[in-house]
Amino acid sequence: MSLLNKATLAIVGSRMPTDYGKHQTERFAKILSRNDICIISGLAKGIDTIAHINSMCEKGKTIAVIASGINNIYPPENKILAEKILENEGLIISEWEPDEGIYMNRFPRRNRIISGLADGVLVVEANLKSGSGITARYAKKQKKEVFCIPGRIDEKRSSGTNRLIQEGSNLVMSPKEIIQILEVEQNDNNIILDGEFKDIYDAIGTVSQSVDEIAKRVNKNVQEVNEKLFMLEVDGFIVSMPGDRYIRK
Numbered sequence: 001m002s003l004l005n006k007a008t009l010a011i012v013g014s015r016m017p018t019d020y021g022k023h024q025t026e027r028f029a030k031i032l033s034r035n036d037i038c039i040i041s042g043l044a045k046g047i048d049t050i051a052h053i054n055s056m057c058e059k060g061k062t063i064a065v066i067a068s069g070i071n072n073i074y075p076p077e078n079k080i081l082a083e084k085i086l087e088n089e090g091l092i093i094s095e096w097e098p099d100e101g102i103y104m105n106r107f108p109r110r111n112r113i114i115s116g117l118a119d120g121v122l123v124v125e126a127n128l129k130s131g132s133g134i135t136a137r138y139a140k141k142q143k144k145e146v147f148c149i150p151g152r153i154d155e156k157r158s159s160g161t162n163r164l165i166q167e168g169s170n171l172v173m174s175p176k177e178i179i180q181i182l183e184v185e186q187n188d189n190n191i192i193l194d195g196e197f198k199d200i201y202d203a204i205g206t207v208s209q210s211v212d213e214i215a216k217r218v219n220k221n222v223q224e225v226n227e228k229l230f231m232l233e234v235d236g237f238i239v240s241m242p243g244d245r246y247i248r249k
Contacts (some may be wrong), residue, residue: 003038003061003091007184010040010114012132013047014125014157021125021157024149025050028122031175031235033060037184040065040118042110043078043092047124047132052081054247056088063091063117067110069100093117111135112142119182120145122172126160133160136169145181147172176236196220200228201237201248208247 009032013021029039029051039055041048043064055062063084066073070092073079082092094100095113111134115121121139123146126132136146146169151158165171172178196218203209203217215225229246232238238246 001091004039004117006061007036007182008038008040008063009178009182009183010048010118010121010135011051011124012041012111012114012121012130012135013126014130015044015046015048016157017046017050017125018155018157019234020147020151021047021149022050025124026054027231027235028175028178030224031060032178033062035175035179035184037179037182038062038063040114041116042066042107042131043073043080045075046054046146049078049081052085053198056090061088062092064095065093065110065117067096067106068102069096069098070094071098072100073103074102079153107131108134112138115139115144116142118144118146120178122147122149122178123161123164123169124149125151125157125222126164127156128159130160133164136164147169147178147181149173163172168194168247174234174236197228197232200225202231202239204246204248206248207243208241210243210245214246 025047025237033055038061039051040063041051043066052062062085068074115135115138121135123132123136139146148161148164148169150171151161198216203214211222211225215222233240239249240246
């Protein structure tokens with residue numbers, strides 16, 4: 001229960017996310033958890049599941065708010081995930097009695113608890129009419145910050161997020177922007193990166209390096225390295241210098 005007193009962020013989105021949505025959810029959940037922000041979601045398929053799993057990958061904690069009794073986890077394939085959340089000292093919350101069944105009309109109602117418990121809500125991907133949009137509207141009524149990751153204008157699963165941005169929600173491209181708006185102290189002393197991002201970060205070191213030098217060190221082509229460098233810069237790990245050079249922040 002002590003998790004309810006921590007800095008919290010709800011992450012919600014499509015049950016059938018694009019690869020872009022999956023990648024951004026993983027990225028945001030990991031970095032936010034690394035900065036001691038507890039991730040809240042609804043244990044649904046898609047974005048919810050990815051958010052829960054990746055928050056725990058960084059030894060963070062996560063809260064799942066469900067629309068049925070705790071003895072009737074939905075979807076059934078997430079029963080194992082629910083168990084792992086509890087094993088990781090996370091929390092599962094329901095307003096229903098433990099043996100209460102599953103009724104689809106209760107899921108939108110559940111969303112007011114997701115937003116109500118959180119300091120802010122991040123919408124990754126959402127259709128114009130979606131449960132994630134309902135969560136965002138509840139958040140606005142509750143005077144909570146709403147964050148949206150922008151998407152392609154011709155992608156249906158980004159239509160809801162893009163519309164929320166039009167209506168005044170925070171457009172975010174980096175977890176750092178959320179951390180700053182929520183005024184959470186950043187953990188800069190424990191930088192944990194995965195795979196090739198870590199290789200590139202390590203290759204930069206504390207002295208500025210050119211893109212060509214970095215690419216040579218990690219044995220990757222310049223285009224691929226440039227893409228990773230852009231994401232590292234957006235996330236606040238590195239800073240670009242004159243002459244197409246980079247240095248750790």
